[in-house]
Amino acid sequence: MTQFTRITVPLGKDFFFALRENADREYRHPRDQARHLLRLALGLSDPQKHETADVTLTGDGGFVEVHP
Numbered sequence: 001m002t003q004f005t006r007i008t009v010p011l012g013k014d015f016f017f018a019l020r021e022n023a024d025r026e027y028r029h030p031r032d033q034a035r036h037l038l039r040l041a042l043g044l045s046d047p048q049k050h051e052t053a054d055v056t057l058t059g060d061g062g063f064v065e066v067h068p
Contacts, residue, residue: 009034 011019016030023033039045 019034019037020030022037023030026033026036028036036045
């Protein structure tokens with residue numbers, strides 16, 4: 001099991017709104033987008049490679065109901 005360390009970064013409104021807009025464009029939660037950007041900045045991710053989901057999606061290819 002992977003252990004995580006939690007850090008808190010205070011963000012001003014402008015910074016948070018920019019992060020949220022960026023996350024929306026990338027279809028990520030702002031928390032996940034911040035993690036992604038931090039990994040890129042630290043050179044831990046390839047910027048040309050898209051991240052994959054942590055879970056395998058299964059199903060019959062039909063429509064899925066989504067609740068915002």
